[in-house]
Amino acid sequence: MSSTTLQTAPPDAAPAPRTRRAPTATRLLPWLLLAPSLAALVVITGYPLVRMLWLSLHEYERAQLLGVPAPFVGLDNYVATLTDARFWTVTARSFVFMLVCVVLTITVGTLVALLLMKLGRVMRLVLSLGLLLAWAMPPLAAMLVWGWIFDSQYGVANHLLTSLTGNDWMGHLWLIDPVSFFAVAALVIVWGAIPFVAFTLYAGFTQVPGEVLEAAQLDGASAGQRFFRVQVPYVRTIYVVLIVLSMIWDLKVFTQIFVLQGIGGIKSETSTLGVYIYEMGMAQGHYGAASAIAVIFTVIMLAISAYYVRATVKEEQL
Amino acid sequence: MSLAPVGAGAAGAPVPVLRPGAVTRRRPARRTAASFGWGAVAALLAAAFAFPVYWMVNTSLLPTNLVSGPELHLWPDELTWRNYDTAMFGQVRSPFVPALGNSLQVTFLVLVASMVLAFFASLALTRFRFRGRKAFVLSILVIQMVPGEAMMISVFQLVDSWQLLNTVVALGMVYLAGVLPFTIWTLRGFVNGVPVELEEAAMIDGCSRPRAFWKVTFPLLAPGLVSTGVFAFLQAWNEFMMALIIMTRPESMTLPVWLRTFQQATKATDWGALMAGSVLVAIPVVVFFLVVQGRMTGGLVSGAVKG
Numbered sequence: 162m163s164s165t166t167l168q169t170a171p172p173d174a175a176p177a178p179r180t181r182r183a184p185t186a187t188r189l190l191p192w193l194l195l196a197p198s199l200a201a202l203v204v205i206t207g208y209p210l211v212r213m214l215w216l217s218l219h220e221y222e223r224a225q226l227l228g229v230p231a232p233f234v235g236l237d238n239y240v241a242t243l244t245d246a247r248f249w250t251v252t253a254r255s256f257v258f259m260l261v262c263v264v265l266t267i268t269v270g271t272l273v274a275l276l277l278m279k280l281g282r283v284m285r286l287v288l289s290l291g292l293l294l295a296w297a298m299p300p301l302a303a304m305l306v307w308g309w310i311f312d313s314q315y316g317v318a319n320h321l322l323t324s325l326t327g328n329d330w331m332g333h334l335w336l337i338d339p340v341s342f343f344a345v346a347a348l349v350i351v352w353g354a355i356p357f358v359a360f361t362l363y364a365g366f367t368q369v370p371g372e373v374l375e376a377a378q379l380d381g382a383s384a385g386q387r388f389f390r391v392q393v394p395y396v397r398t399i400y401v402v403l404i405v406l407s408m409i410w411d412l413k414v415f416t417q418i419f420v421l422q423g424i425g426g427i428k429s430e431t432s433t434l435g436v437y438i439y440e441m442g443m444a445q446g447h448y449g450a451a452s453a454i455a456v457i458f459t460v461i462m463l464a465i466s467a468y469y470v471r472a473t474v475k476e477e478q479l
Numbered sequence: 480m481s482l483a484p485v486g487a488g489a490a491g492a493p494v495p496v497l498r499p500g501a502v503t504r505r506r507p508a509r510r511t512a513a514s515f516g517w518g519a520v521a522a523l524l525a526a527a528f529a530f531p532v533y534w535m536v537n538t539s540l541l542p543t544n545l546v547s548g549p550e551l552h553l554w555p556d557e558l559t560w561r562n563y564d565t566a567m568f569g570q571v572r573s574p575f576v577p578a579l580g581n582s583l584q585v586t587f588l589v590l591v592a593s594m595v596l597a598f599f600a601s602l603a604l605t606r607f608r609f610r611g612r613k614a615f616v617l618s619i620l621v622i623q624m625v626p627g628e629a630m631m632i633s634v635f636q637l638v639d640s641w642q643l644l645n646t647v648v649a650l651g652m653v654y655l656a657g658v659l660p661f662t663i664w665t666l667r668g669f670v671n672g673v674p675v676e677l678e679e680a681a682m683i684d685g686c687s688r689p690r691a692f693w694k695v696t697f698p699l700l701a702p703g704l705v706s707t708g709v710f711a712f713l714q715a716w717n718e719f720m721m722a723l724i725i726m727t728r729p730e731s732m733t734l735p736v737w738l739r740t741f742q743q744a745t746k747a748t749d750w751g752a753l754m755a756g757s758v759l760v761a762i763p764v765v766v767f768f769l770v771v772q773g774r775m776t777g778g779l780v781s782g783a784v785k786g
Contacts, residue, residue: 187607194603195615198596198659205656206622209633216633226636276521284518291525294532297768299717301735302757306535309750317534320551352528413626416719423742435628435720442632443724455629466624473620477668 213459216452223446231449238453248437248454255412255433258343262411265351267404270358275388277363289360296356300416307349308424311335336425343431346417354410358403365396398472405469409462415439434458535761539563539754546751562755566741569752573729575759578737581647581726582716585733588651589658589715594704596655597662602692604663605670606678616667623660627721635724645731650722654715662707669703670696709771716764734760 217238219231242248273292277285298306311318313334322330336342369392377387393400415435422428422436432440438458442451538546539562540555567575603609604616627634634653643649673696681691719735726732732740738760741753 188609191603191607191609191612194599198600198663199615201596201652201656201659202619202622205634205637205652206625206630209630209637210625212633212636213630273524276517276524279514279517280521281514281518284521288521288525291528293768294765295528297761297765298532299735299761299764301717301719301738302535302761303531305738305741305753305757306531309538309754310531310534312750315547315750317551352531356528409624409626413628415628419720420739423739424748435626438628439631439720443635448632448636451632455632459625459629462624462626462629463621466621470617470620470624474617 217456221449242453251437259411263407266354270355273359274362292356304420339430342426365399369395535754539758562751565752566755577730578732582734584647586715589654590711593658593662593711597666600663601666601670619660645728658711673699
C-alpha cells in the first residue's frame with residue numbers, strides 16, 4: 162500500500178505503467194481512514210435519528226417496549242402535540258428563557274472582553290483566573306453549588322439579602338415561583354457561559370489592528386463609535402458563531418433545569434423542551450408522542466443553525 | 480459547554496501585534512486613575528466569578544452543625560474532613576469508588592478513541608479527494624446541530640436492545656459518537672494548516688506515506704489534539720443526561736449521576752457532604768483547565784510554515 166500511494170503523491174509525476182494499480186489503493190485509503198468514524202456515526206447517531214422518526218409515526222408506549230407490536234398512526238402524534246397547549250407553553254418558555262440568556266451572555270461577555278483589553282498584565286491574569294474557575298466548573302456541580310447558595314434556610318444569598326436590605330429574607334423560597342426559578346437558572350447559565358464568550362471575543366478584539374483604531378480616534382470617533390464601527394465589524398463572524406452557539410446551547414439546556422427542579426422547582430411550570438421530552442418519554446413512557454416533540458425540536462435547532470452552517474460551508478472550501 | 484469551532488479558525492490565523500495601550504497613551508495622568516478604576520472592577524468581577532467555587536470548597540470543609548447553622552461562616556474556621564468521608568464512604572448512597580472508576584474508564588475510552596478516529600478521518604478529508612467527501616463534511620456539520628436531548632429515547636432503546644445498559648462500553652460509544660463530529664471538524668482545520676509540502680518532502684526523502692502522516696503531520700497537530708482532547712475529556716467527565724438514562728444501577732453510575740443521588744426527596748440535603756462530592760467531581764476538571772490553558776495557544780504550525 163505504501164509504495165503505491167507514494168507513487169501517486171506528486172500528482173503529475175506518476176509513470177504511466179504504474180497508474181493502473183495506484184488508483185484503487187488511493188480510492189480505498191480515504192474510506193479505510195474514514196470507516197471507523199463513519200461506522201460510529203451511522204450506528205449511534207444515524208440509526209437513532211431514523212428510529213426517532215419511526216417512533217414519532219407509531220403509537221409506542223411502555224407495552225411496546227415489552228414486545229407488543231406498535232401500530233402505525235401516521236401524523237397523529239404530531240397533531241396531538243401541536244394541539245396540546247402544554248407543548249406551546251413549554252416551547253414559548255424555552256424560547257423566552259433562551260433569548261434572555263443569550264442577550265445577557267453576549268452583552269456581559271462583550272463588556273468583560275473590553276475590560277480585559279483595558280487591563281494591565283497582572284489584573285488581566287487575575288480576572289482570567291476567576292473566569293477560568295467559573296468556566297471549568299462541571300455544569301452539574303455548578304448547579305448544585307448555586308442551589309446551595311440559594312437554599313431557603315441556610316443559603317448565603319438569603320443571608321446577604323437580609324443583612325443588605327434589612328428585610329427578613331431568611332426562608333425565602335427562590336425556586337417555587339417560576340419567574341425567580343428561571344432567574345436563578347439564567348444566572349447560573351450566564352455565569353458559566355460568559356468566560357468562553359469573553360475569552361473568544363477578547364482573542365478577536367486583540368486582532369483588530371491598533372493603527373485602525375488610532376486612525377478612527379484621530380478622525381474624532383468616540384469610544385462608542387470605535388466599538389460599533391471598527392471593533393464589532395472586525396469580529397462580526399465571531400459574533401455570529403457565538404450567538405448561534407449560545408442560542409443552541411441555551412435552547413437545549415437540560416442538566417441545569419433538571420437539577421434545579423430536583424432541588425425544589427415545580428416541574429409542570431418550569432420544564433423546558435429537553436426536560437419536557439425526558440418527562441414525556443423516559444419518565445411517563447409515551448415514547449411515540451415524545452419522539453414527535455423531539456423531531457419538532459430537532460427541526461427548530463437545524464433551522465436556527467442553518468445560517469451558520471451555510472456561512473461555514475461558503476467560507477471554508479470543503 | 481465546548482470550545483466551539485471558532486478555536487480552530489483563530490488558531491490558524493496570523494495574530495497582528497497590538498499594543499493595548501496605544502490608543503489611550505496620550506493622557507498619562509488620567510490613565511493611571513482610570514486603570515486603577517478598571518483594575519478594581521476587574522478584581523470585583525474576578526471575585527464574583529470565583530465565588531461559587533470558593534463557596535463550594537468552604538462549605539465542604541465546615542462541620543455539619545456550622546453549615547446548617549444560623550451564622551454565616553465565610554471561611555472554614557472549624558476545619559473538618561468529615562464531609563469528604565461521608566461523601567466517599569457514607570452508607571446511604573451509591574458508592575463513590577465504583578463511580579470514580581466508571582468515570583475514569585469512560586473518559587479514557589472516549590479520549591483515546593475520539594482522537595485516533597478523528598485523526599484518521601481528518602487525514603482522509605484533507606489529504607484525499609474522493610466522491611462523497613463533501614457530503615461527509617456537510618453531514619458532520621449538520622449532525623453537530625442535532626440536540627442529544629431529542630435523541631435520548633431512541634439512543635436508550637438502541638442500547639437497551641443490545642442489552643448494554645449499565646455498561647461503560649455503551650456509554651463510551653454514545654459519547655464517542657457525540658464528540659466525533661466536533662473533533663473531526665476541528666482536527667480537519669488543523670490538518671489543513673499543516674502544509675502538504677512537509678509530508679511530500681519527507682516522502683521524497685524516502686518516508687512511506689503512513690510514516691509521513693505519523694512522523695511529520697501528527698506531531699504538528701499537537702495544539703489541535705490538545706483542544707479536541709479537552710473537549711472529549713470534558714464531555715465524558717461532565718455529561719449527565721445520557722449517563723442518567725444509560726447508567727441507572729448504583730454500581731454502574733458515573734460521577735455526575737452519583738452526585739445527584741445526594742438529593743433525596745424524603746430527606747433534607749446534607750449540603751456539606753454534597754459540596755464535598757462536588758469538589759471531588761470538579762477538582763480534576765479545574766486542575767486540567769489550569770494546566771492545559773497555557774499549552775493551547777502554542778503556535779507550532781505557523782512556525783513550521785514560515786520556516
